[in-house]
Amino acid sequence: MLRGFYTAASGMLSQQRRTEMLTNNISNASTPGFKADQSSMRAFPKMFLNRVESLNIPVENKLTLPTSKNIGNLSTGVYMQEAMPDFGQGDITETQRSTDIALQDMTTEINPETGRPGTALFSVSNANGEIRYTRNGNFTLDAAGFLTAPGGNYVLDDTGNRIQLQSENFTVGEDGVIQENDQRVSRLGIMYTDDPYGLVKEGDGLFRAEGGQNIQSAYEMENVPFKLQQGFIEQSNVDASRTMTDMLTAYRAFEANQKVLQAYDKSMDKAVNEIGRIG
Missing domain, CATH: 1.10.287 (Helix Hairpins)
Structure with a gap:
């Protein structure tokens, strides 16, 4: 009992x-x-439950033989093994704010090992300078003009450096190129992983790679289509x-x-x- x-x-x-x-x-x-x-x-x-019994054989010396009878299986309970994030695309909503940038996956390529598609993510750095990844494109400019993600994390370019702008009057192309005053300033750092379930979820919508290893740039990989939309935001997929x-x-x-x-x-x-x- x-x-x-x-x-x-x-x-x-x-x-x-x-x-x-x-x-x-x-x-x-x-x-x-x-x-x-x-x-x-x-x-x-x-x-596996088993009942041990004894069988009396009616002979002169009263022979007793041990016997057993299978009862069946008994469950010992259940537990929640893990919580895994669903990397499905959220709805894209227009905000008309230049600092809002939506990242949209355009690939349906399936990882043969996991049976799931990969995903692209923004590259950011936290207060300790560690690389993190996010899908939250609700960016702002801080007092020094650096493009920042929620939580005060700095948005990184394709070379791993912070992005500094003069004002919010900038444009971002679908390929991630940032232009200000008709001149190229930088390019958003977009990373890609074919196994997003290997990422570890943190607070403020951030993810980190297991073992502290950085994932590869999406620009360096073939057949990784994605699209950036300025003035739009990707909503939660809840x-x-x-x-x-x-x-x-x-x-x-x-x-x-x-x-x-x-x-x-x-x-x-x-x-x-x-x-x-x-x-």
Whole structure:
């Protein structure tokens, strides 16, 4: 019976963590470039139950032989293995702001190992000078004229340097070239990975490569089409209605495991307080 406590409790914990993940998705439904998380549930290893018995053979010396009988498998619970971001393209919305830049994937090439397409990302640097990646193109200019991403991260060009502009009167071509006063100033640093699920998600819509290794520039790779749209922004790819439905499902699953746990608690109460007293 004690195994039932652990099984029901693991179900409650996994649904609680799933609800927290879905709540975070909902809270970022209006965050530009946000990629919704998806949960992966996995069961603990099952236990194989076997009953050991003895068989008495009616002979003169009363021979007893040990026997066993298979009962079946017993699940030991479930847990949320990981939360993986969905890199699907969000809706592109016009803002008419020159500092808003939407990055749109134009490739449908599938990675044969993962079965999913790759994705392009903006290259930025954080306060420590470390390279990070984002899809949030809601940029601004700071007091010194540097192009910055949300969180105060500096947007980098194709050579890994910060981009400094004189004003917001600049243009960005579909190929990432930035022009100011009809002169080329820089080119946005666009990186590409054919396995975006190998990236580690951080706060402020940032991702980092596993092991601290930088991913390759999209300009240096063949057959990696993408398009930049100035005055547009990529919205979050959170499906609010589906997320609310998933939250309700998670809540119902949590409630069901809670009732099972309460039933086990009542059974244990009877076993300890009533059965023992009758004996």
